[in-house]
Amino acid sequence: EAQVTQNPRYLITVTGKKLTVTCSQNMNHEYMSWYRQDPGLGLRQIYYSMNVEVTDKGDVPEGYKVSRKEKRNFPLILESPSPNQTSLYFCATAPTFSDTQYFGPGTRLTVL
Amino acid sequence: AQSVTQLDSQVPVFEEAPVELRCNYSSSVSVYLFWYVQYPNQGLQLLLKYLSGSTLVKGINGFEAEFNKSQTSFHLRKPSVHISDTAEYFCAVSGFNTNAGKSTFGDGTTLTVKP
Numbered sequence: 001e002a003q004v005t006q007n008p009r010y011l012i013t014v015t016g017k018k019l020t021v022t023c024s025q026n027m028n029h030e031y032m033s034w035y036r037q038d039p040g041l042g043l044r045q046i047y048y049s050m051n052v053e054v055t056d057k058g059d060v061p062e063g064y065k066v067s068r069k070e071k072r073n074f075p076l077i078l079e080s081p082s083p084n085q086t087s088l089y090f091c092a093t094a095p096t097f098s099d100t101q102y103f104g105p106g107t108r109l110t111v112l
Numbered sequence: 113a114q115s116v117t118q119l120d121s122q123v124p125v126f127e128e129a130p131v132e133l134r135c136n137y138s139s140s141v142s143v144y145l146f147w148y149v150q151y152p153n154q155g156l157q158l159l160l161k162y163l164s165g166s167t168l169v170k171g172i173n174g175f176e177a178e179f180n181k182s183q184t185s186f187h188l189r190k191p192s193v194h195i196s197d198t199a200e201y202f203c204a205v206s207g208f209n210t211n212a213g214k215s216t217f218g219d220g221t222t223l224t225v226k227p
Contacts, residue, residue, distance in 0.1 A: 033215060040121070042202060042219040043156075050213050058214065090155060097213045098144050098163065098206055103155035 002027050004104040006091050012110045013081060021076045021107050023091030031094040032074040033058070033101065034066065036087040043090065049074055050097060081111040114139035114207050118218035126226050127195055133188040133221045135203030143205040145186045147177055150200045150220075159201070162186065173197070198225045 007022045023032065033048040035058075045058030049068040063085055065077040078085060088108050092101040119134040137143065144163050148156040160171025167179040177188045186203060203218040
């Protein structure tokens with residue numbers, strides 16, 4: 001079954017404690033992307049990856065890091081989380097950048 | 113740079129009435145256009161997309177959209193809505209050439225269908 005999985009689904013943490021949200025896909029897609037969703041602001045792109053070892057900034061990359069060492073995984077790293085990073089995060093994948101994106105179930109992050 | 117404006121944040125309609133959700137975009141290069149739907153407590157899924165060709169695009173669940181290049185619009189329509197269409201709808205653009213890989217979403221339109 002084609003899947004995009006994110007872990008954890010829910011996370012409550014404290015300011016400054018490094019965390020990683022994982023994203024994995026089993027569809028052999030080249031393109032992967034991270035978004036955050038905040039009320040009234042829609043989805044904003046954080047980082048995207050066109051293929052292995054190729055990543056680039058989206059519209060709101062500050063405070064986040066990513067890596068793409070293998071095709072199926074695209075982790076989102078928050079080195080020193082702050083309360084303004086409290087949000088709902090979605091990972092998405094697509095065969096290529098111009099194709100339909102398939103979204104994961106979301107990770108709800110709260111930073112206290 | 114590219115941007116998306118969804119002109120209505122909330123659209124309430126009665127069941128079986130027609131509906132139009134409006135989307136305008138701007139971009140310095142050509143774009144691909146998408147409409148996604150998000151049901152409560154779920155991720156997003158594709159309704160329809162425009163890549164090229166016919167400007168009238170048909171999607172799932174009876175939705176359609178028309179690409180208007182001169183007005184830089186991509187409005188979503190359905191002739192008769194159901195209660196189950198209650199959801200949040202997002203218009204999105206994906207650029208190519210210098211913007212390849214960048215995806216920009218609108219702020220969303222909440223469609224509420226009343227009995």
